[in-house]
Amino acid sequence: MLQSKLFSKTTKNSPEGEEARNAQLLIKGGFVFKNSAGIYSFLPLGWKVAQKVMDIIREEMNAIGGQEMFMPALIEKKYMEPTSRWNLDVGFFAKGLRDKEPHFVLGWSHEEVLTAIASKHVHSYKDLPFAAYQIQTKFRNEARAKSGLLRGREFMMKDLYSFHATESDLESYYERAKEAYFKVFERCGLKSFYTLAGGGVFTDKFTHEFQVLSDVGEDTIFLCEECGYAENEEISKLKGGDACPKCSGAIAMKKSIEVGNIFNQGTKYSESLGLYFTDEKGEKHPVIMGAYGIGVSRLMATIVEVHNDEKGILWPESVAPFKVHLVSLGDSGEVTEAASKVYESLVRHFGEFEVLYDERKASAGEKLNDSDLLGIPWRVVVSEKTLAAKKVELKRRSEGESQLVNEEEFFRAVANNVNLKK
Ligand code: ATP
């Protein structure tokens, strides 16, 4: 894609009152637009990243049998009343044309809606187990909306729910979901820690969170630096310096971001909303449920918090908006012609949607700064200097040094993901 055609522009300054690094970089790069506190639009560049993150999540949820679906954002009062979750402060409420009082809440979680749907489709033990998920916008009246996309009032979530006849069946699915979650975060370039936590408004039982270490995180965990065992401060009796209960390694107190969590919800929702099945003997039981969330937009913001430097973002290749950033420096006819040729061959190799070509008439400093800000993993420069050497200049965003290479060396390096550092 030609950079001059991108309708979003980079800016030097981030908006006032936006303290979070993730939002500053995403706004300056033209990935997102801040509409209101905690409410963001995804511009074409940011939407490309979000799509790649969602594709990774989809692949891993499909791999554990998750069936993708899509539920409404407007949730009628009758769904939330049976579980006493209608009137919670977290909700944004809405009225129909003739309603005097709020009659809908904008969906902030979908246990009730899916449980009600399942109750019309599940009757026997033969209908179980199954798991269904959606990737959808959630709305929450969050008090503290200071962390940029880490905590939105409107944000994207993947929520999967699983339905089982027995506790042991749920437990084995829970383990599979846990492994799938580790894969999602690893594929997004993040190391996550499986952390014991409390259940909030979702369950009375213990739950598990996936925490990524970061100083800007709102959570505090006690983490064993030896074996990775972790407990959330909210429920932990550990202190920094204690011995790990699993391996007796040293426990450290760390700030972290909760990118996902998984819950054993038992029969709370199925009993409230009438989701029962009959077993082999014809006896009726409530279905046992699990819930599994990932904050898609929070995940994207976490990637930015973990992978950035003073100049901008360093996208992991798996979620980068483009694989290669081609930059022409100088506007002589020779440079333009040579860069266009490189562009064509890049597009042939990687496809148009993986190559961003900065053919704008702007200074070298401006173009290279923008390139660092956007954080595309590979940068290729065509200039008078590279023309004279009959080569192109290749640089990884994650490395300081660039190299002059010929076209063949270039494609080999990019295809094999080699380090240029010597
Ligand atoms: P938190 O403790 O951070 O408020 P939560 O316990 O309310 O999170 P869930 O309701 O289980 O989270 O939501 C599932 C996932 O959605 C979370 O693990 C998190 O990644 C993400 N998430 C939750 N609230 C927000 C928000 N306001 N903005 C962005 N992502 C969110």
Ligand code: MG
């Ligand atoms: Mg919350």
